[in-house]
Amino acid sequence: MPLSRFNAAPDEMATAMLLRCCGSTRWAARIAACRPYPEPGSLLAALDEASYDMTPADIAEALASEAPQLPAPDDGVARSGPGRGPRGHDRPGLLAAHTALRAAHAAYENRFGHAFLVCLEEWGPDEWLDQALAAVRTRLGNDPEEERPVVAEELRRLARARLRRLVRVLPEAH
Numbered sequence: 001m002p003l004s005r006f007n008a009a010p011d012e013m014a015t016a017m018l019l020r021c022c023g024s025t026r027w028a029a030r031i032a033a034c035r036p037y038p039e040p041g042s043l044l045a046a047l048d049e050a051s052y053d054m055t056p057a058d059i060a061e062a063l064a065s066e067a068p069q070l071p072a073p074d075d076g077v078a079r080s081g082p083g084r085g086p087r088g089h090d091r092p093g094l095l096a097a098h099t100a101l102r103a104a105h106a107a108y109e110n111r112f113g114h115a116f117l118v119c120l121e122e123w124g125p126d127e128w129l130d131q132a133l134a135a136v137r138t139r140l141g142n143d144p145e146e147e148r149p150v151v152a153e154e155l156r157r158l159a160r161a162r163l164r165r166l167v168r169v170l171p172e173a174h
Contacts, residue, residue, distance in 0.1 A: 007036035021162040023065025024058040051156035063114035119157035
């Protein structure tokens, strides 16, 4: 959807679109209320500001709407031969990695009370599994106070990525 259509959408529709990016109703209503945005950068700046101002209750509401991010066993698999996956991983190895990721997600959810979130936008599909495993294993070592700002930042990054796709905002230069 072009930015002009987002700007012109009724408040309820714009808020509903924003809720697909981040499940906090206050966050979505705040961004929708500041329309029209003159250019994509101002929309993303508003998203960042609203994200940084989220209360613990806003973050909890958003996290409650998130499901675990588990790539399918064949996501990003560039086959190099029968039963082979990225970087020559065999299918049983790939399935074992997915099993490990599911177990780590369950451990994370048990420890912190919400789904594990990580924005993998800067990685190619063939790196998602390795990056997600590394991130969840690292973050399982955090105590809840350490994890709170980390998950809030991942939520903001995911919301930016989702909004860029929704409103056809060009990717950021890194």
